[in-house]
Amino acid sequence: MGTSRVVIVGGGVMGCAVAASLRQAAPEREVVVVERDATYRQASSALSASSIRRQFSQPVNMAIGAYGYAFLKDAARHLAVDGEMPDIGLRDGGYLFLAPEAAAPAMREVHELQRAQGAEVALLDPAELQVRFPWLSTEGIALASLGLSGEGWFDGYGLLQAFRKRAIADGARFVAGEAAGFERSGARVLAVRLADGTRIEAQEIVVAAGPWSGKVGAMLDIDIPVRARRRSVFVLDTPDPLEPCPLLIDPSGFWLRPEGRFYLSGMSPLAGEDDPDDLPLEVAHDSFEEKLWPALAGRVPSLERLKVASSWAGYYEMNTVDQNGLVGTWPGLDNLFLATGFSGHGIQQAPAVGRGLAELMLTGAYRSLNLSDLSPRRLAEGRPLVERAVI
Structure with missing residues (x-):
């Protein structure tokens, strides 16, 4: 074995982004x-709704969103x-977060943090919401936060394949x-064993296995x-287009965004x-009828007439401690790196995390963007970094 082999467990967008970044920075x-x-x-x-934003509650995620959007614009x-x-x-297209009276103070607090990070966001009262989005019911809403730039949606599967092709082209x-297992010696992982009996030795291991x-x-x-x-996604057809329509986040827990002529x-x-945990990847049709559709129609009355054109189910890789990414070395295992736990935001955070983790592995420090707040060490030290804006 050469002494410079990295094995990445997981070839989704995060694993591919790490692989591409490593090979570009260190072809050897x-x-x-x-x-x-x-x-x-x-x-x-491949099953993500594939959106990107800066409206998070933690500054590190705001910075990751800014980096990611700039990357995607020039992808x-x-x-x-x-x-x-x-x-x-x-x-x-921007994100539009709606808040009832009880949540308005927290929205104002986070708004100041977002502005300090350079995000272009505006707070809107119900009257301003009605002017901008006449199709929207403001019942029960006291305040809203609208992203004015640097937020939107994209082809997530296309991004996955592009990172994969780039990594392969660069020699990954x-x-x-x-x-199926690992070999360890003290504070180091020596090899990965596959289910077919293959043994792959490595100097460094990256766990980017998403929900697994x-x-x-x-x-x-x-x-x-x-x-x-598990999360279910529904493709909606409606005879009444919503213009303009950002990515809407409702206090009831639903989200809605355009996708071509559908939503x-x-x-x-x-x-x-x-x-x-681990529910089968079957669409929760009962939940749509009992919870989602009534909530949609209550907030957007014209959606009472919607039809479901199709649907699918996918997994969030939920970090159950603080709903935030885990990026960096695992305490007690010097050569084990994590890039996981992004709690539904991995597709948008892959460009920044891929580059950042590659820099950490190659130089021992972050160069482009400081991701140290996401270190897994915070778990062992009892310092959760709770991300409140999880959709």
Whole structure:
């Protein structure tokens, strides 16, 4: 074995972004990506609603959003292979968060943080909302936060494939297989063992296994607090277009955004609601009828007449401790790095995390963007970094 091999467990967008960044910065570094689902049928990257924003509650996530949006705007150049420039279909549409009276003070507080980070966001009262979005009911709403630039949506599967092609073009090797175990010696991981018996030695290991990262951690006798949480996405057809329509976040837990002539929508459990691990990837049609549609029609009356054109289900890689990404070395294992736990935001955070983690691995420090707040060490030290703006 060469002494510079990195094995990345997980070949979704995060693993591909790390691989591409490593190979671009250090062509001498051998990079092997292990991915069990070569079709990406269950990959969160392929099943994401693929949006990007700066309206988070933690400054590190605001900065990641700014970096990611700038990257996506120039993705054709960043990810071009042999003159072929990918089109990821970035649309600048903004996010619109709605808040009832009880949540308005927190929205104002976070707004100041976002402005301090350079985000272009505006606070709107109900009268201003009605002027901008006449199709919207403001009942029960005291305040709203609207992103004016640097937020939108894109082709997430296209981004995944573009990163993968870029990584392969730069020399990363992809192996179709499932990690079944590891070999350890003290504070180091020596090798990955695959289900087919293949043994891959490595100087460094990266866990980028998305919602299955907790199960990968169990093979190493460590508790990575990342679990698979199912989310259903519905493609809606309505005879009444909503113009203009940002990505809408309602206090009831639903989100809604345009997708061509259709709209995508879904609903996350509110705090305290049941959200089991590892549910089968089956669309929650009952939840749509009982919760999502009534909430949609209550906020957007014209959606009473919607039809469901199609639907799918995917997993969030939910960090159950603080709903924030885990990026960096795992305490007690000097050569084990994590890039996981992004709690539904991995597709938009992959450009920044891929580059940042590559810099940390190659130089021992972050250069482009400081991601140290996301270090897994915060878990062992009892310093959760709670991200409140999880959709």
